Amino acid sequence: MAREYGVHMKGGVITERDADYCTVRVRLPAGILSVEKMRGIARIAKKYQAGEVHLTTRQTIEIPHIDHRMLAKIAKDLAKNETPIGSERDEIVNITACPGTDRCKYANIDTIALARELDSRLFGREMPVKVRIALAACPYACTSPILNEIGVVGRIRPLRVPGLCTGCGTCAEYCKECAIAIKNGISYVDESKCILCGVCVHSCPFGLLKAENARYLITVGGRRGRHPILGRELVEVATPGEVVDVIEKIIYWIYRRAWSGRLLSDQLDDLHFEAFKKEILAAVEPEPGNSVAVE
Numbered sequence: 462m463a464r465e466y467g468v469h470m471k472g473g474v475i476t477e478r479d480a481d482y483c484t485v486r487v488r489l490p491a492g493i494l495s496v497e498k499m500r501g502i503a504r505i506a507k508k509y510q511a512g513e514v515h516l517t518t519r520q521t522i523e524i525p526h527i528d529h530r531m532l533a534k535i536a537k538d539l540a541k542n543e544t545p546i547g548s549e550r551d552e553i554v555n556i557t558a559c560p561g562t563d564r565c566k567y568a569n570i571d572t573i574a575l576a577r578e579l580d581s582r583l584f585g586r587e588m589p590v591k592v593r594i595a596l597a598a599c600p601y602a603c604t605s606p607i608l609n610e611i612g613v614v615g616r617i618r619p620l621r622v623p624g625l626c627t628g629c630g631t632c633a634e635y636c637k638e639c640a641i642a643i644k645n646g647i648s649y650v651d652e653s654k655c656i657l658c659g660v661c662v663h664s665c666p667f668g669l670l671k672a673e674n675a676r677y678l679i680t681v682g683g684r685r686g687r688h689p690i691l692g693r694e695l696v697e698v699a700t701p702g703e704v705v706d707v708i709e710k711i712i713y714w715i716y717r718r719a720w721s722g723r724l725l726s727d728q729l730d731d732l733h734f735e736a737f738k739k740e741i742l743a744a745v746e747p748e749p750g751n752s753v754a755v756e
């Protein structure tokens with residue numbers, strides 16, 4: 462049987478040590494899939510090899526040890542199961558997300574919906590460099606967005622209802638950053654320590670702490686691997702629509718300006734990060750600074 466070059470060239474097909482075999486990675490935005498699709502993947506894994514799958518750090522599933530002659534068939538079966546072959550090369554790869562407001566009590570934003578929206582617009586697009594996008598719904602940052610080419614973190618600024626604080630100190634106990642102090646029987650937030658996690662908002666027994674609408678911090682140029690680099694803060698925006706808009710602009714910018722062979726984190730200075738930032742910020746309404754709006 463002739464080698465199926467077409468499918469072999471897909472980013473989600475990874476040649477193994479024994480080059481006659483491949484690992485096939487599927488597209489799973491935010492790592493969420495229905496039980497039916499999971500059963501479908503299990504059936505496909507059994508049909509084409511020993512029935513083993515591998516869960517990846519990018520929240521996808523891989524089916525290892527696929528005979529290269531079976532690639533076209535497995536691609537067809539995976540597409541039919543609505544879990545098509547994914548990406549892993551110089552492309553926009555699987556978008557990762559924490560559970561967000563769907564499940565986590567600390568969440569400030571709906572990361573899963575945002576991951577699906579970004580996936581539908583961007584997944585698999587060929588780029589000069591690999592682009593990883595990770596979303597976390599609060600500054601605990603369980604998906605390590607700052608170690609991705611593009612990261613998003615949901616944040617909340619606490620606001621205290623003026624004049625009614627009893628000074629009980631409950632909110633100060635909850636704040637793991639020691640950012641809240643009680644002075645003269647009233648709570649105050651130290652803006653320099655507050656990381657905008659919003660945990661204190663839910664702690665006041667008298668309901669005196671309120672949250673501003675959630676914001677989305679976007680970082681760019683992070684990476685994991687041999688020499689990890691933290692992404693740089695780019696902008697904070699107010700809505701999921703603005704996040705999508707900014708990320709599409711970043712992607713387009715990278716597509717036009719970056720070149721192959723080096724990750725974006727290595728290129729940002731050469732690409733004139735400040736000019737990049739200025740261009741992206743000019744395209745979105747600049748947000749006010751990160752001052753915490755607590756009395």
Ligand code: SF4
Nearest residue numbers: 559565568599602603
């Ligand atoms: S990043 Fe925050 S919201 Fe997301 S899972 Fe972790 S603790 Fe929960």
Ligand code: SF4
Nearest residue numbers: 636655656658659661
């Ligand atoms: S939002 Fe700021 S003050 Fe409130 S718990 Fe988080 S770090 Fe502390």
Ligand code: SF4
Nearest residue numbers: 626627629630632665
């Ligand atoms: S804001 Fe609420 S929890 Fe914090 S000190 Fe005042 S009354 Fe207590």
